[in-house]
Amino acid sequence: xxxxxxxxxxxxxxxxxxxxxxxxxxxxxxxxxxxxxxxxxxxxxxxxxxxxxxxxxxxxxxxxxxxxxxxxxxxxxxxxxxxxxxxxxxxxxxxxxxxxxxxxxxxxxxxxxxxxxxxxxxxxxxxxxxxxxxxxxxxxxxxxxxxxxxxxxxxxxxxxxxxxxxxxxxxxxxxxxxxxxxxxxxxxxxxxxxxxxxxxxxxxxxxxxxxxxxxxxxxxxxxxxxxxxxxxxxxxxxxxxxxxxxxxxxxxxxxxxxxxxxxxxxxxxxxxxxxxxxxxxxxxxxxxxxxxxxxxxxxxxxxxxxxxxxxxxxxxxxxxxxxxxxxxxxxxxxxxxxxxxxxxxxxxxxxxxxxxxxxxxxxxxxxxxxxxxxxxxxxxxxxxxxxxxxxxxxxxxxxxxxxxxxxxxxxxxxxxxxxxxxxxxxxxxxxxxxxxxxxxxxxxxxxxxxxxxxxxxxxxxxxxxxxxxxxxxxxxxxxxxxxxxxxxxxxxxxxxxxxxxxxxxxxxxxxxxxxxxxxxxxxxxxxxxxxxxxxxxxxxxxxxxxxxxxxxxxxxxxxxxxxxxxxxxxxxxxxxxxxx
Amino acid sequence: xxxxxxxxxxxxxxxxxxxxxxxxxxxxxxxxxxxxxxxxxxxxxxxxxxxxxxxxxxxxxxxxxxxxxxxxxxxxxxxxxxxxxxxxxxxxxxxxxxxxxxxxxxxxxxxxxxxxxxxxxxxxxxxxxxxxxxxxxxxxxxxxxxxxxxxxxxxxxxxxxxxxxxxxxxxxxxxxxxxxxxxxxxxxxxxxxxxxxxxxxxxxxxxxxxxxxxxxxxxxxxxxxxxxxxxxxxxxxxxxxxxxxxxxxxxxxxxxxxxxxxxxxxxxxxxxxx
Numbered sequence: 001x002x003x004x005x006x007x008x009x010x011x012x013x014x015x016x017x018x019x020x021x022x023x024x025x026x027x028x029x030x031x032x033x034x035x036x037x038x039x040x041x042x043x044x045x046x047x048x049x050x051x052x053x054x055x056x057x058x059x060x061x062x063x064x065x066x067x068x069x070x071x072x073x074x075x076x077x078x079x080x081x082x083x084x085x086x087x088x089x090x091x092x093x094x095x096x097x098x099x100x101x102x103x104x105x106x107x108x109x110x111x112x113x114x115x116x117x118x119x120x121x122x123x124x125x126x127x128x129x130x131x132x133x134x135x136x137x138x139x140x141x142x143x144x145x146x147x148x149x150x151x152x153x154x155x156x157x158x159x160x161x162x163x164x165x166x167x168x169x170x171x172x173x174x175x176x177x178x179x180x181x182x183x184x185x186x187x188x189x190x191x192x193x194x195x196x197x198x199x200x201x202x203x204x205x206x207x208x209x210x211x212x213x214x215x216x217x218x219x220x221x222x223x224x225x226x227x228x229x230x231x232x233x234x235x236x237x238x239x240x241x242x243x244x245x246x247x248x249x250x251x252x253x254x255x256x257x258x259x260x261x262x263x264x265x266x267x268x269x270x271x272x273x274x275x276x277x278x279x280x281x282x283x284x285x286x287x288x289x290x291x292x293x294x295x296x297x298x299x300x301x302x303x304x305x306x307x308x309x310x311x312x313x314x315x316x317x318x319x320x321x322x323x324x325x326x327x328x329x330x331x332x333x334x335x336x337x338x339x340x341x342x343x344x345x346x347x348x349x350x351x352x353x354x355x356x357x358x359x360x361x362x363x364x365x366x367x368x369x370x371x372x373x374x375x376x377x378x379x380x381x382x383x384x385x386x387x388x389x390x391x392x393x394x395x396x397x398x399x400x401x402x403x404x405x406x407x408x409x410x411x412x413x414x415x416x417x418x419x420x421x422x423x424x425x426x427x428x429x430x431x432x433x434x435x436x437x438x439x440x441x442x443x444x445x446x447x448x449x450x451x452x453x454x455x456x457x458x459x460x461x462x463x464x465x466x467x468x469x470x471x472x473x474x475x476x477x478x479x480x481x482x483x484x485x486x487x488x489x490x491x492x493x494x495x496x497x498x499x500x501x502x503x504x505x506x507x508x509x510x511x512x513x514x515x516x517x518x519x520x521x522x523x524x525x526x527x528x529x530x531x532x533x534x535x536x537x538x539x540x541x542x543x544x545x546x547x548x549x550x551x552x553x554x555x556x557x558x559x560x561x562x563x564x565x566x567x568x569x570x571x572x573x574x575x576x577x578x579x580x
Numbered sequence: 581x582x583x584x585x586x587x588x589x590x591x592x593x594x595x596x597x598x599x600x601x602x603x604x605x606x607x608x609x610x611x612x613x614x615x616x617x618x619x620x621x622x623x624x625x626x627x628x629x630x631x632x633x634x635x636x637x638x639x640x641x642x643x644x645x646x647x648x649x650x651x652x653x654x655x656x657x658x659x660x661x662x663x664x665x666x667x668x669x670x671x672x673x674x675x676x677x678x679x680x681x682x683x684x685x686x687x688x689x690x691x692x693x694x695x696x697x698x699x700x701x702x703x704x705x706x707x708x709x710x711x712x713x714x715x716x717x718x719x720x721x722x723x724x725x726x727x728x729x730x731x732x733x734x735x736x737x738x739x740x741x742x743x744x745x746x747x748x749x750x751x752x753x754x755x756x757x758x759x760x761x762x763x764x765x766x767x768x769x770x771x772x773x774x775x776x777x778x779x780x781x782x783x784x785x786x787x788x789x790x791x792x793x794x795x796x797x798x799x800x801x802x803x804x805x806x807x808x809x810x811x812x813x814x815x816x817x818x819x820x821x822x823x824x825x826x827x828x829x830x831x832x833x834x835x836x837x838x839x840x841x842x843x844x845x846x847x848x849x850x851x852x853x854x
Contacts, residue, residue: 081815155812161789162772162814168707169814255790259726259738260771261707272773272788311657312664337775339788342690346683353679360671361664367639368663372655375647385640392636396629399675403682405689406622408784409607412775412810473605478779480810483818499605 034124039131040109041443043101050097050138055511057090066504068485081170083484084153091156092179094425095286096186097138102432103293105193108221110439112197114542115215117206117551122199126192133189141182147174155482157279160253160272164245167261177246180239187236194228197221208553213572215540215557216310219317220296223324227285235282238275245270276338280331287424288327292320294431295362298384301434302366304538305381306373307568309558311365319358326355336404337411345404352402363392379453383434386461387427394423415475421468441535442542446528449520456516463510470503539571546573608779611805611826613798615782617685625678694796698762701755704737705774705787708816710807711736714750722746729770750839755824758832759802767793775810778824786811799826
């Protein structure tokens with residue numbers, strides 16, 4: 001059996017492992033390693049484990065919603081608190097351990113140093129430390145399921161007093177503490193990882209790699225890292241304050257006279273709204289941490305597989321920065337009906353409409369890049385096109401939800417679930433798939449199977465639309481999220497159960513389609529087609545075939561199709577206009 | 581071939597699912613005065629944004645279907661003006677229009693308080709029950725204290741019986757309102773955050789412990805409408821529902837009189853017991 005990493009290195013002459021080195025033990029090479037590429041793969045595997053758990057939880061939820069009396073594995077007939085625990089853990093796993101780790105830490109560790117002509121991350125030991133803290137955080141989180149009372153039931157947003165008072169529900173005692181500790185560890189890990197990434201981008205660029213020659217992936221990792229450092233520290237503070245409220249008798253979030261379960265628990269003058277502000281000051285930029293790397297990957301891949309430069313490179317870099325900046329000013333659009341001053345609602349609505357402008361500019365630029373291009377419909381290209389389609393589908397409802405008067409109907413209904421699953425979950429995951437298919441040769445020295453990749457794409461694409469698009473309709477009909485059953489006064493919505501069944505069946509197909517991906521992944525590590533050195537004829541430096549020494553960058557990142565009669569691409573470090 | 585599926589997906593998804601289910605996929609019929617404008621705005625915005633979605637996908641499809649053959653000489657990129665500046669300007673104008681129209685409606689509903697003649701109702705969220713309080717003949721709510729809350733003893737809101745204003749307060753578990761009269765809703769919560777959501781009234785506002793919030797609306801059409809909790813509040817969240825009954829004015833007066841008579845009877849019994 002060949003060693004996949006070694007074969008990856010075989011095609012990567014300029015990589016960090018090019019020079020002969022001591023043979024280190026298996027554990028030092030694969031587990032406690034400081035090699036950025038191995039850490040990147042570790043992050044991707046962690047995200048894979050988290051997404052498998054998170055998707056399984058969502059399947060249980062979907063089954064329960066459609067067939068409430070069906071006994072579930074591990075649960076039997078599901079109780080309402082079980083359902084809410086699933087909601088909480090599904091959201092937490094997906095947002096933190098999948099959408100924050102894979103696009104940002106996973107891919108950046110895999111290719112960022114080479115893309116900027118460096119051999120390593122600036123702070124390799126810190127890099128390994130932040131990965132293992134992330135692992136610890138995941139283990140702590142999953143252990144919440146096994147606490148007395150089970151996992152917390154207050155959703156991934158954990159609004160107090162529900163999250164502050166142990167007596168307010170099952171899972172809100174030890175389960176909630178575990179959740180907060182896990183999030184605290186995750187905050188530290190992400191902040192450390194981002195400091196490392198920022199340092200690397202600022203300090204480790206090779207000669208000639210000026211800011212305006214950085215691939216758009218690097219721009220997006222740069223902005224996402226800045227956001228991470230700023231907002232995860234706020235979330236960390238909020239989690240510490242909430243733990244103090246729970247155990248040290250402070251009252252940041254619990255108001256005077258708060259009466260839970262027959263006991264007066266509010267003795268200070270806190271306010272739950274403080275948590276909402278702190279949480280969403282983190283929570284909305286977090287969305288951009290998840291999607292910005294996907295935008296960068298899409299920009300790069302659309303240019304590559306259209307064989308032409310990305311339309312408006314400077315505009316794309318600028319809009320990435322603008323989205324990052326404006327992302328700090330929009331958090332209140334999660335709070336239109338929260339009790340926040342209605343004038344503040346107007347202010348946040350306007351900033352939110354403003355952030356639609358750079359996002360729209362990006363979409364136009366992507367369409368312009370592929371318009372009339374010599375498209376190569378490879379699997380990574382299909383997933384990038386899928387990203388574009390889903391980003392538009394989820395994006396168009398953004399400005400609608402930014403209008404407080406309409407959000408005052410749609411808030412916390414399935415309409416919002418549809419919106420953020422299309423844009424944040426599906427679009428971001430499609431860019432992750434695009435990245436995995438595209439960069440797999442750097443991980444395993446082999447390519448993923450193209451045919452099965454295409455089958456995987458089409459099934460996933462159709463099932464994604466089929467699962468999340470109809471949720472708009474349930475939301476318009478008024479169905480709230482977090483409802484484990486439609487009964488009682490909401491019986492008028494019982495008419496939506498057939499729709500929910502349809503969605504559940506689609507979700508099963510969606511998850512089942514990923515088995516094709518998993519099989520392809522495992523099979524291709526050992527049996528995939530051996531990859532040439534630069535399989536996608538790419539220009540960026542992670543595919544550089546120059547044999548040794550520091551690369552010197554001579555041109556921008558997307559020099560495709562601009563030299564008629566010669567090769568249709570020029571790598572950033574190629575000396576001659578005709579490198580072949 | 582895959583492109584046909586691509587088209588089919590975009591076009592058929594909602595249709596396919598409605599075939600399977602046959603249920604209704606629009607907002608429930610509106611019964612509130614301000615809801616007419618809200619529904620109109622919702623339709624306009626969904627149409628505008630749905631059109632953007634379709635145009636963008638047509639552009640995507642054309643790019644894919646009409647791509648040059650492999651090996652054909654590459655075309656130059658479209659100009660920034662055609663692809664970026666002009667469409668972006670147009671879309672920005674649309675965003676401005678969306679923001680202005682929607683903000684006017686929001687301001688009309690939320691910046692201004694209710695008219696002084698609006699009737700007063702207090703809505704209190706408690707795990708997992710909505711309570712509705714009417715101020716009675718003196719048009720003033722009596723004081724409440726959390727330590728007096730005792731649902732089993734008939735005082736779920738902790739009414740302070742020493743307060744003269746509380747004597748005529750009526751506490752109900754369904755919200756009954758007269759049609760055509762503006763209501764000023766005072767929103768409170770005892771324990772955790774709840775979401776007061778009346779889909780038919782196009783109304784949603786959180787009830788937050790420690791805060792007293794106000795929303796106002798005018799129910800127009802008599803009928804029965806569900807009241808839901810829209811903010812996850814614990815294990816009973818999904819069953820935290822109540823009923824809004826909008827009655828013609830005469831029927832409402834009769835209902836109120838019956839409730840007052842019942843209150844007097846209870847008070848008389850309490851005095852007798854003492």
